[in-house]
Amino acid sequence: MDRIEKINEFLADNPNDNFLRHALALEYIKAGRDTEARVLFEAILAASPDYIGSYYHLAKLLEKLQETTLAIEWYEKGMAAAKTAGDNHSYNELMAAYEDLVY
Structure with missing residues (x-):
């Protein structure tokens, strides 16, 4: 079983677990599934705007x-x-990431 399948298995029991959803989005990026990662990061931040780590990865x-x-x-x-x-x-x-992009 690959990592995406394993994380999805955990998410079946805890669908709103932001740690798992964030980890899944990162795995999607590794797999070249950028659209799915983007949708997931946006969903995390819409539901939990205080989940700070997802801002960086979504912006990147x-x-x-x-x-x-x-x-x-x-x-x-x-x-x-x-x-x-x-x-x-x-x-x-x-x-730092913002300044690298803007300046």
Whole structure:
């Protein structure tokens, strides 16, 4: 059984587990299934805007897909969420990626 199948098996029991959904989205990226990853990251952040790690990965994916304007928006949303959560590490990581893209 591959990792995607295994994570989906776990998600069958816990469909709203953001850790599992995030892990699945990362596996989708590894498998070249970018559209599925994007949909999953967007669903995670729509339901749980405080799930900070997904902002970075969604924005990076959007960069890869050459959707720069959207990537910038997601970095900005992520920085705001990280600041609200007091998560300085994530804020700095998002800011660095944002600055690399914008400047």
